[in-house]
Amino acid sequence: xxxxxxxxxxxxxxxxxxxxxxxxxxxxxxxxxxxxxxxxxxxxxxxxxxxxxxxxxxxxxxxxxxxxxxxxxxxxxxxxxxxxxxxxxxxxxxxxxxxxxxxxxxxxxxxxxxxxxxxxxxxxxxxxxxxxxxxxxxxxxxxxxxxxxxxxxxxxxxxxxxxxxxxxxxxxxxxxxxxxxxxxxxxxxxxxxxxxxxxxxxxxxxxxxxxxxxxxxxxxxxxxxxxx
Amino acid sequence: xxxxxxxxxxxxxxxxxxxxxxxxxxxxxxxxxxxxxxxxxxxxxxxxxxxxxxxxxxxxxxxxxxxxxxxxxxxxxxxxxxxxxxxxxxxxxxxxxxxxxxxxxxxxxxxxxxxxxxxxxxxxxxxxxxxxxxxxxxxxxxxxxxxxxxxxxxxxxxxxxxxxxxxxxxxxxxxxxxxxxxxxxxxxxxxxxxxxxxxxxxx
Numbered sequence: 001x002x003x004x005x006x007x008x009x010x011x012x013x014x015x016x017x018x019x020x021x022x023x024x025x026x027x028x029x030x031x032x033x034x035x036x037x038x039x040x041x042x043x044x045x046x047x048x049x050x051x052x053x054x055x056x057x058x059x060x061x062x063x064x065x066x067x068x069x070x071x072x073x074x075x076x077x078x079x080x081x082x083x084x085x086x087x088x089x090x091x092x093x094x095x096x097x098x099x100x101x102x103x104x105x106x107x108x109x110x111x112x113x114x115x116x117x118x119x120x121x122x123x124x125x126x127x128x129x130x131x132x133x134x135x136x137x138x139x140x141x142x143x144x145x146x147x148x149x150x151x152x153x154x155x156x157x158x159x160x161x162x163x164x165x166x167x168x169x170x171x172x173x174x175x176x177x178x179x180x181x182x183x184x185x186x187x188x189x190x191x192x193x194x195x196x197x198x199x200x201x202x203x204x205x206x207x208x209x210x211x212x213x214x215x216x217x218x219x220x221x222x223x224x225x226x227x228x
Numbered sequence: 229x230x231x232x233x234x235x236x237x238x239x240x241x242x243x244x245x246x247x248x249x250x251x252x253x254x255x256x257x258x259x260x261x262x263x264x265x266x267x268x269x270x271x272x273x274x275x276x277x278x279x280x281x282x283x284x285x286x287x288x289x290x291x292x293x294x295x296x297x298x299x300x301x302x303x304x305x306x307x308x309x310x311x312x313x314x315x316x317x318x319x320x321x322x323x324x325x326x327x328x329x330x331x332x333x334x335x336x337x338x339x340x341x342x343x344x345x346x347x348x349x350x351x352x353x354x355x356x357x358x359x360x361x362x363x364x365x366x367x368x369x370x371x372x373x374x375x376x377x378x379x380x381x382x383x384x385x386x387x388x389x390x391x392x393x394x395x396x397x398x399x400x401x402x403x404x405x406x407x408x409x410x411x412x413x414x415x416x417x418x419x420x421x422x423x424x425x426x427x428x429x430x431x
Contacts, residue, residue, distance in 0.1 A: 132264075136260075
């Protein structure tokens with residue numbers, strides 16, 4: 001318990017004093033996660049829509065597969081991305097290994113299935129009568145689809161937020177692809193892992209609290225944007 | 229109009245609409261609108277719900293506001309404009325659904341048992357609005373199980389039994405000269421089957 005309260009005090013102090021290293025690490029965490037969430041959403045939301053609105057052979061198994069990938073271990077994603085972008089891998093020439101850009105790629109891969117899958121669920125949750133209602137009010141077929149997407153907006157928003165949360169809190173990809181290089185690829189989660197192994201429990205606690213605070217702040221901001 | 233007829237032809241203004249291209253069907257679809265038995269509101273404000281049909285027709289913003297106010301006035305919900313539509317009561321939703329359908333000034337309005345799920349007060353309010361609408365240009369086809377309601381509202385009735393129109397005419401035609409024993413039984417209350425009522429002119 002001592003460590004928790006000491007961690008809390010140190011967290012408040014580190015935040016209040018705008019400790020340069022902590023601010024830098026927190027800033028990098030946020031930037032990388034926002035980039036991967038934006039990238040993943042830009043691909044996953046339209047792709048989820050495409051899968052939902054199209055009928056094709058193997059649709060159900062595909063959705064099952066996507067849902068299975070929700071629980072993909074971060075180290076497996078790290079390993080796969082590592083294989084692709086390491087010097088001898090097919091994308092080795094891009095020089096992404098141990099860079100923040102590489103981490104964005106890895107986190108994007110990690111959260112793509114979540115956002116695709118939950119977008120499909122979100123659209124599936126819309127009352128099917130919405131389509132008929134839109135059509136009887138004079139909508140074209142594509143305008144009716146827009147109306148369905150509009151109804152699903154809060155749930156799609158939640159999907160994106162969940163992806164953001166998973167990317168922000170993961171360690172595996174950041175460690176294996178980023179390499180936890182101080183001042184370059186070190187982020188909150190890898191810093192916590194390192195500080196804990198070095199015995200700096202209070203600092204780890206403080207970083208953990210900052211991580212949760214960022215998550216809370218982003219959630220509140222999103223809720224505000226959504227108009228809750 | 230949304231699904232092709234399984235048999236026969238569908239005429240609108242003497243045009244067979246079943247064989248038309250999607251684009252031409254859309255033009256005809258946009259001359260009509262429908263209110264369902266259980267209205268479904270978009271999770272937006274009442275005003276935005278009413279504006280939906282105008283938006284999909286690319287109506288300019290300036291006239292949109294005016295038309296929406298007009299339609300809401302018509303159903304007596306002008307002050308509800310900014311409320312979230314999904315929080316309204318069943319009767320209010322039904323009136324919003326009606327406003328949403330008449331805002332585009334359709335030639336034909338289809339009402340599918342619009343009062344079936346409403347309490348008597350809300351049903352009466354709805355009937356009053358429908359009666360007012362019959363004074364305008366719009367042709368209304370309304371399905372109802374309520375014979376006295378059909379008598380109150382309709383200029384012409386068509387009695388449907390087992391999926392067929394068994395007799396059509398004014399309320400008096402039907403009660404004075406029932407076409408069959410079954411019609412007579414139905415009108416006297418022994419039978420309870422769906423009945424449709426037509427209002428207005430040519431369909």
